[in-house]
Amino acid sequence: MADRLAKRVLLIGWDAADWKVITPLLDAGKMPALEFFINHGVMGNLATLRPILSPMLWNSIATGKYPDKHGIWGFTEPDPHSGGVRLVTSTSRKVKAIWNILTQKGFKTHQVGWFASHPAEPIHGISVSDHFQVATGPVNEPWPMAAGTVHPESLAETFAKLRMHPGEVTADMLLPFIPRLNEIDLEKDKRPNIAAKNLAETAGIHNAATWILENQEWDFLAAYYIGIDHFSHGFANFHPPKLEGVPDEMFELYREVLEGAYRFHDLLLARLLELAGPETTFILMSDHGFHSDHLRPRAIPKEPAGPAIQHRPTGVFAMMGPGIRQDQRIYGARLLDITPTILTLFGLPVGEDMDGKVLLQVFEEPPAVEKISSWEEVPGPCGMHPEDMRVDAETSKAVLDQFIALGYVEAPDENKQKAVAVSLREQKYNLGRVYLYSRRAVQAIPLLKEIAEGNPEEKRYAVHLALSYSQCGRHKEARAVLESLTSAREDQRALADWLRGEFHFAEDNPEAALEALGRAEQLDPLLPDLHIRIGQTHFRKRRIAEAERAFLKALAADPDSPLAHMWMARVSLQQKRNREAAEEALTAVGLEHDLPIGHFCLGIALARLRHFQRAIQAFETALSLAPRFELAHRWLLRLHSLPGGDRKRARQHAAWLAEFGRDDRKAAKARTS
């Protein structure tokens, strides 16, 4: 076992927290606890996963694995007891979360409020499920705590008293969020009630977390606060600068709510820092950001999880504690990296089946990382529910259907049946998108094909099927799917034209590509990455100046677009502006680590600037993401062949290149025959 690097770890989850909102507040001295945190630790962006849906993301954070492995595929699942649907549960998670692994190794481990944590798991410590803080009725009615909300159950009554009902939130409590509350007719405008609910639920979670810190021994505590996400969905459109279409009066009434939510969370953070103490290693993070500027969507799609369109793909990450670098910015963190990093803090090996890596850049002295093939193979009690309780949704539904047929259980009404069908379909859609966005489109195709063909009215399924075909190079099938999109909604037609542009691009028909992309721009000028595609098309035709103009447009639309920065790096390299290229590439990979070409560009720029060791590191990172990246191998062969270079490594890259050549010839022969 490696050395334990942390005495205790406190993982704080702020759903949807975003540096774009936080930074001006820090600059104005309005978040002093977080200011202290980042001055004494590291901070950076945290790249999310797609689809950007919180239950899937928080379970990837807790397991270090993509959702296809952990089994949480959306917000809801069929409920075998009611015949309807319910929020996703802990029994649907197929693999160990960090608190299960730590339980297995004997650490005193607690979790509060994590997404999909109901029923509470029997871990070696306290588990408070995500049903805990949600009031079930008016304030004057009993608020019983459902079975399975708290483990151990003997503490259920203690924790019940820590909850706060929205009805207990007084006008005085709301004034910091809504200073002109007394001007609002609460019969007509329910927004203050939403704020009260968010405030009460956040307070409940915080009370549970602080009770544990004050009353229990602990090695690890994960506390999940959903408040910022809920405040953002309710009030981000009123956050300055004023969004076009928002009435002046509404803007003035609610412009301070989001700021108030962040400042409230800063107060809670201060208390957590105080209670946990300086010997603790703290991680503060969000699963994604939230659009709060000109990129705020103009409308919410009327589809399941439609509000997720407001999520921004970049979350926040900060870490502080003994042995952690101070006042440093770090790059390349992904939410999949949290669990591997925590395991390393506890001196435990990282599962080779985990998709994340240890964030070595946060440590003053990077530790050696130990590996284990899989924590799933380690036998013994780990605080998960028994395997037979973890029944998949399809099996549950089969049992329920049989009991209904036998007359023992009430058949759900039509609405419930429809809800179950939609829930199962959305799970397939989400899983398909997991495969698509993790570059495994071949696995996405059967799932998306099934739901797209069965539900032709849902154009989004067809769009993602077309994207999957496109990723696999099956352009003909992608085009056929696109033909069905002519009557689609405007935003989907824009996406279809964007895709058509991509096909023309793939077929080396730049003029047709630019025409299709131009149509898409007219329909939806804010379409993500549109200007990047336009620039890319110009770049291919060596029209570098036009390409640069398009990439600058993309950056004007979204200064945090990793792809736009990556392409600016390529443009700069083309024009021998190597220092600029290095900076752009570094920004790109800082925003999104999984950009092999970004690391590659960085490598070229650094090599040209004669920073050979750093260039080698950049090329190696590119290869870790794309092992058959031939040009990266060629650069490494070249760099290792320089005087004083590593001849052994040079020979290794030469051997790989020869092997790729053999494979290519074999593939070409197979195609010919």
Place this chain on the structure above:
Amino acid sequence: MITVVSGLPRSGTSLTMRMLAAGGLTPLTDGLRLANEDNPRGYYEWEPIKQLPANPALIAQAEGKVVKVISSLLLSLPLNYEYRVVFLRRPISQVVASQAAMILRETGSPPKLGAAAMQSALEAHLHGVVSWLRARPSIAVHWVDYAALVGRPLDHARAIAAFLGGGLDVNAMAGQADASLHRNR
């Protein structure tokens, strides 16, 4: 105190209800589900129990009585009452066969899911319910093997009566068990 008879559908819950009624407990039933070929002596069911997930408070009506709560509904019991659960176990393959025969008779079609798939689904479901019960020490459970109950009704009537605190007519209870109903193996 509420006495609950539970288990998978077709695992012997109706027989157990009848035994307890004969022994002296008051069954909560409404007689809406009539006896038929599948249950010639009646189901001893209470139709509103199907609403338990949506309205857990209705269990209050079973206070001081015995009520049949099928396995999938058990998890909806509110925990602010005291329960004694008599839980019936029967080999899953027999349960699947019996359920299939009943569905065929009632609908004219076989079940949607094949026997092997249903067996595995029911095993998973049953284990989930059993785990739920075992995790709740406040709920007293008496496990009864259906074949043994039919084979040695007096022994089991005594054991059930003892679990429920005595005072039941064990001979009348045993008299309800009829081996001829133990079919669909």
